[in-house]
Amino acid sequence: MTETLAECVAVSRRFGRFVAVAEVDLILRRGEVVGLLGANGAGKTTLIRMLLGLLPASAGVVQVFGGSPSRQARRRIGYVPQSLGLYDDLTAGENLAFSAAVFGRGTQASLPDWLRPYARVPVGGLPLGVQRRVAFHEALEHRPELLILDEPTSGVDPLARARLWDTIAGAVGAGAGALVTTHYMDEAGECDRLVIMAEGRVVAMGTAREITGDAQVSVVEADPLAAAYGALEAAGFPAALAGRTLRVPAVSPADVRRALGSLAARVSEAPVTLEERFFQLTVSDNRAQAAG
Amino acid sequence: MSSPPVGAEGWGATGVCVRYGKRLALDQVTFPISSGQMSAVVGGDGAGRTTLLRCLSGAMAVSEGVVRRPAQRQIGYLPAGSGTYPDLTVAENLAFRAAAYQIPAAEADERIVGYLNRAGLLAVRDRLAGRLSGGMRQKLGVIAAMLHRPALLVLDEPTTGVDPVSRADLWSLIAHATAEGVAVVIATSYLDEAERASRVLVLDAGRAIGAGTPGQIVAAMPGRLRASDARPEGAAGLRSWRRDGGWRVWDPDEGPAGPRGSGQAAGSGRPVDPDLQDAVTVAILARELAGREEQPAARKGVQR
DSSP, X not given: OOOEEEEEEEEEEEETTEEEEEEEEEEEETTOEEEEEEOTTSSHHHHHHHHHTSSOOXXXXXXXXXXXXXXXXXXXXXXXXXXXXXXXXXBHHHHHHHHHHHTTSOSOOOOOGGGGGGTTSBGGGSOHHHHHHHXXXXXXXXXXXXXXXXXXXXXXXXXXXXXHHHHHHHHHHTTOEEEEEOSOGGGGGGOSEEEEXXXXXXXXXXXXXXXXXXXXXXXXXXXXXXXHHHHHHHTTOOOEEETTEEEEETSOHHHHHHHHTTOOOEEEEEEOOHHHHHHHHHSOHHHHHHHO | OOOOOTTTTOOEEEEEEEEETTEEEEEEEEEEOOTTOEEEEEOOTTSSHHHHHHHHHTSSOOSEEEEEOOOGGGEEEEXXXXXXXXXXXXXXXXXXXXXXXXXXXXXXXXXXXXXXXXXXXXXXXXSBGGGSOHHHHHHHHHHHHHTTOOSEEEEESTTTTOOHHHHHHHHHHHHHHHHTTOEEXXXXXXXXXXXXXXXXXEEETTEEEEEEOHHHHHHTOOSEEEEESSOOSTHHHHTEEEETTEEEEEETTSOTTOSTTSSSOSSSSEEEOOOHHHHHHHHHHHHHHHHHHHTTSOOOSOOO
16 A cells, blocks of 8 residues: 555634534545645635644644654645745745755755756746746755645646646656645646545545546537527526537536527537536535526 | 627737837737637737737737727726725725716616626625635626626636636626627636637747637647657657646657658657647747757847
């Protein structure tokens, strides 16, 4: 059995009466990438903060490297927060040296080649893509066994995203484990497993294929689309524009056909995308009822 | 309503250049836009997307070329970073916008409730905009930009960093505007979103490196793609990138029909049909490789 790096057992976290994380079970093993997906406010960052030891759990057990989260455990974790966690007024080299000192690796950090052109520029003045690479480099410098990455690829072009994933895969191939949050559903393909959270709870877990299963969406082709869109809207069916078609998740073709009335339109079915399945799983019941 | 013919209004950018001092931020960019259609501008950090959108919305003058757009009152513009007032509530932000555009109160109320409902924001109408989540703030920004029913809606990265549920709400707002005949232009770094657009412009370092329908951009991709489980060795390694847990390898010299009759496969791995994400990645990679060959000689004009 591959070594477990981090584990949550029935972990909850309350803020006053608000339950941010509710009875979450999660295991992260060496050599695997787990994608943590969820809407803003689903509890992902709170869960991450508990793993890092920045927040105690209100209930349940959080274990990292077989013990409670601690400073010793933190030394073995590489963490890139959404905000990147760099000091804007320091150069990349100064940021790396500071991080090296904090992790007890002396006060000198060597600058990678790609950073040399920016050696004298404060981090705040670097392009966002370069800042992201600096944050990654900093998080990996101490050869962490556990990577925790909060939206590492937001706003990055596809080639740069592919390269960031290559860096993650390199660390995982060398024996680390990674927990990665992302809003790009196509990046699910880079993850060995996905965990989907909604309103503090885990609502689905498994590979992308296991999560989408055999679910279908209704697809409407009509010209012009506006009338079809209006009819679906009047029936309370949320439709998404996709090229010259409309996709209607969670409504059967028969119901869609009925809503379209006498309009000339072709209604068919297509396999649900992970994003559509995510939407079905995470939109709360009252929203779903309000929408349809 | 019937769809107007493409480009009937003649809106959009033609041969547009923008200089910031010596730096050329946009270099001869042409981008037609049409009513009732969603057009997308894609590219990485520093590609020139924001500059182009600012030119289209009238927020910035061009150094060369022509931008045709409707009258300023007929334009709705969401700048990158939301464009809402953090110290006003959701309702106050929209009431302010309605007053600025002199929308009659009763009509404004009806529109505001309709949009907030569609975007799932009705329950937070009295919350300060500064206390909304990123996704909610972006939705508010898009509603504010479309409240006066503009003919042209320009949205700069409305969905970056926004979770998929809020993105779906944003897409519902955008689809609604498009269905009503608005010309919508968005900048995005999500290629799956760009795939929904009627027309896509791929920018890199201020230049258009691809334009057309998503299908045309994919069809215009030079060479061929293969999928491989591992990164290839040598030169092919420079022409490869991660995708879906494996590797894509681009061979620029293979014709789109493949090495027919050559008797041997020119590359390893399974041939794959590219999608928009592959085609855009190839375009960026090709530019990068060409830049490496030119090294560091005369890349006149455009500097990153």
